Amino acid sequence: MIKETAADNEPQGRALAVSLGCIEALEQGNECLKSLSDDQYNWAAAPHITSTIGEHFRHLLDLFHAINLANGKVIDYNFRRRGHAVEKSRVTAIKEIDHLIHWLESMSHAELAAPVTILTEVSMTETQAHSMTSTLERELTFVALHANHHFAMAKVTISLLNLNISDTFGLAPNTLSYLRGQ
Numbered sequence: 001m002i003k004e005t006a007a008d009n010e011p012q013g014r015a016l017a018v019s020l021g022c023i024e025a026l027e028q029g030n031e032c033l034k035s036l037s038d039d040q041y042n043w044a045a046a047p048h049i050t051s052t053i054g055e056h057f058r059h060l061l062d063l064f065h066a067i068n069l070a071n072g073k074v075i076d077y078n079f080r081r082r083g084h085a086v087e088k089s090r091v092t093a094i095k096e097i098d099h100l101i102h103w104l105e106s107m108s109h110a111e112l113a114a115p116v117t118i119l120t121e122v123s124m125t126e127t128q129a130h131s132m133t134s135t136l137e138r139e140l141t142f143v144a145l146h147a148n149h150h151f152a153m154a155k156v157t158i159s160l161l162n163l164n165i166s167d168t169f170g171l172a173p174n175t176l177s178y179l180r181g182q
Contacts, residue, residue, distance in 0.1 A: 018112060018137040018144075019104050021173065025144040026064075026097045026104075029057065029151065032158075032169060033090045033097075041090045045157040053157050054087040056150040061086060061093065063143045064100050067136070072111060075139055077120040078129060104140075112137040148172050 033041070036053065044052045051059075058081060066079040086092045114136050122130045152170030168176060 016109075018140050019107055022064075022104050022140050022144045023101050025147045025151075026101050028166075028169060029060070029147065030094055030097050032151065032154065032165060033057070033094050035163070035165065036090060036158075038088075038090055040158075040161055040163070041093075042088055043157065043161065045160045048160065049153060049157055051153070052087065053154045054090070054093070056154050057093045058082075058084055058087040060143070060147040060150045061096050061100070063146060065096075067139055067143060068100065068103055070116060072114050072116060072136060074131070075116055075118045075134075077118060107136075112140070145172060 041054045041057075042052050044050055062080050063077065065081075066077055067075050069079070070076070086096060112135075116134055116136050116139060117131050118134050118139060119129055119131045122128055148170055155165060155170040158165050171179075
């Protein structure tokens with residue numbers, strides 16, 4: 001059961017919740033990164049998972065950066081930095097996360113509620129980018145939820161390294177709400 005507060009019904013309360021949800025996801029990522037060594041960050045758990053934890057973090061940071069770079073206009077989800085230093089360096093990833101948190105903290109309700117255009121590939125068999133409309137808060141919500149998916153993939157690698165991490169790492173907000181209600 002979803003509990004709404006009076007603030008949740010106001011546009012500013014909804015926007016604040018979106019920003020805070022993104023910040024919570026990024027802070028969870030930071031906590032994970034600070035618990036790993038560089039070797040662990042760069043280990044691929046093949047054949048189970050072929051991407052390293054660093055590659056998962058690069059991908060989720062690319063999505064946040066695509067939104068940040070759009071300046072409220074066109075979000076290009078085809079933006080990728082494959083091979084970028086963030087894939088190999090936990091310190092670089094931590095710095096990027098800190099930058100994104102600062103950016104999210106500075107966003108106004110008007111910025112979050114603004115309409116945006118997104119550009120993304122839609123076909124598996126041919127290069128076919130499609131543009132569509134959305135809002136910044138919707139896209140930030142999508143990216144934070146997508147980050148949870150990549151955290152879950154990283155958690156598998158972490159478990160194969162026989163390391164411990166928070167039981168809630170990689171769980172979606174609705175799963176956590178369900179668990180709190182049990």
